[in-house]
Amino acid sequence: MVRRRAAWAALLVALAACAALPATTTANxxxxxxxxxxxxxxxxxxxxxxxxxxxxxxxxxxxxxxxxxxxxxxxxxxxxxxxxxxxxxxxxxxxxxxxxxxxxxxxxxxxxxxxxxxxxxxxKLPPPSPPPSAHDRSAALARSHAGLVLYAAAAVLAALLRML
The missing domain is CATH 2.60.40.420 (Cupredoxins -  blue copper proteins)
Structure with a gap:
């Protein structure tokens, strides 16, 4: 059970890190x-x-x-x-x-x-979009925290349902 929680936590951290990456422009x-x-x-x-x-x-x-x-x-x-x-x-x-x-x-x-x-x-390839401003970062952080809470709640609910 401890390993499963650690795996969920690692997955959530990875998802949050991917969501925080800036958009890039690539060749077609x-x-x-x-x-x-x-x-x-x-x-x-x-x-x-x-x-x-x-x-x-x-x-x-x-x-x-x-x-x-x-x-x-x-x-x-x-x-x-x-x-x-x-x-x-x-x-x-x-x-x-x-x-x-x-x-x-x-x-x-x-x-x-x-x-x-x-x-x-x-x-010339257009430059990548600028990094988010402090206000945008705080809004993104709030969204990622809300997502983490949602994922954690889903994990807890799934674990409880397995116990029944």
């Missing part, structure tokens, strides 16, 4: 169904914003598409001749937005003029 994995006859200008507008550290994962049909990173001129002309990077193996390609800049991607299989090109502007 963005899936792209890289397919012919798709207007990726509209796609970019509805799936943004994009941040440094995000991952773009292009999914495409092997032998029917590729992912080519080009400069702005190559993007505007659908020209892959001076590609920065070209990937055509497998059925997917993961690309990290590791700088704050505009990235340009096209398909060199002839689908670029039909809209199979994508410009992604990567931004």
């Amino acid at each position: 994995k963005i899936s792209i169904n890289w397919a012919p006859n798709t207007n990726y200008t509209v796609w970019e507008q509805t799936h943004g914003p994009f941040y440094k550290g995000d991952w773009l994962v292009f999914y495409y049909t092997t032998g029917q598409a590729d992912v080519v990173e080009v400069n702005e001129s190559g993007y505007n002309r659908c020209d892959a001749s001076n590609a920065i990077y070209n990937y055509s193996k497998g059925r997917s390609f993961a690309f990290e937005l590791n700088q704050t800049k505009t990235y340009y991607f096209i398909c060199s299989f002839g689908y670029c003029p039909g809209g199979m090109r994508l410009a992604i502007k990567s931004q």
